[in-house]
Amino acid sequence: MTAEGRPASPPLTERQEARRRRILHASARLAGQGGFDAVQMREVAEAAGVALGTLYRYFPSKVHLLVATMQDQLDGLHATLRKRPPAGETAAERVAETLMRAFRALQREPQLADAMVRALTFADRSVSEEVDAVSRQTTAIILDAMGLADPSAEQLAAVRVIEHTWHSALITWLSGRASIAQVRTDIETACRLIERQP
Numbered sequence: 001m002t003a004e005g006r007p008a009s010p011p012l013t014e015r016q017e018a019r020r021r022r023i024l025h026a027s028a029r030l031a032g033q034g035g036f037d038a039v040q041m042r043e044v045a046e047a048a049g050v051a052l053g054t055l056y057r058y059f060p061s062k063v064h065l066l067v068a069t070m071q072d073q074l075d076g077l078h079a080t081l082r083k084r085p086p087a088g089e090t091a092a093e094r095v096a097e098t099l100m101r102a103f104r105a106l107q108r109e110p111q112l113a114d115a116m117v118r119a120l121t122f123a124d125r126s127v128s129e130e131v132d133a134v135s136r137q138t139t140a141i142i143l144d145a146m147g148l149a150d151p152s153a154e155q156l157a158a159v160r161v162i163e164h165t166w167h168s169a170l171i172t173w174l175s176g177r178a179s180i181a182q183v184r185t186d187i188e189t190a191c192r193l194i195e196r197q198p
Helices: 014-034 041-048 052-058 062-083 091-108 110-122 125-146 153-174 180-196
Strands: none
Touching: 014 041, 014 052, 014 062, 014 110, 041 052, 041 062, 062 091, 062 110, 062 125, 091 110, 091 125, 091 153, 091 180, 110 153, 125 153, 153 180
16 A cells, blocks of 8 residues: 555556656656646657557656656666765765766756756645655665665654755756855755764
8 A cells, every 4th residue: 555545556567667668758858848838748648659548547647747757867867876976085075966966967957857846846645655756766865875774863864854955955046046056055064964963
């Protein structure tokens, strides 16, 4: 069962997973070209080569789709970070570098970044499963950078504060209210919480 009491979905077959990936890539492509408003379910279905009804079976709404797109983007980032781990002598430095690398990746596609962040902001309880997946992936990326496999409750609390800061920094940058330098300062400041943990 899921957190909302819905029965858990059975694992996807190889063919279903390939179809899901086509949908996510089509969503990212359309969002990258025109932002949140450019992601129309009918156009996503056409671009992915699936029926509209099939798309809705995978993703009940545009918000579900774009939050899942963000998880997919984070999956790709995590794979890249594992191949090329962040430099830095301390855990705080490594986490800050990791999040700035993620930020620079989003900076290269601001329309896509804006669409995904808007979807996260609009997400209600019906999207909690997808939002939780994004949060788990972000947490895993931060813990990898820290070099922690078994974090304490205090360390997890610090990670949550860092996640909130990163998300807020994205929003303020996308709305033109923060410079890249301010984003870096805020992220580095939040990451110093790690140094205070036992």
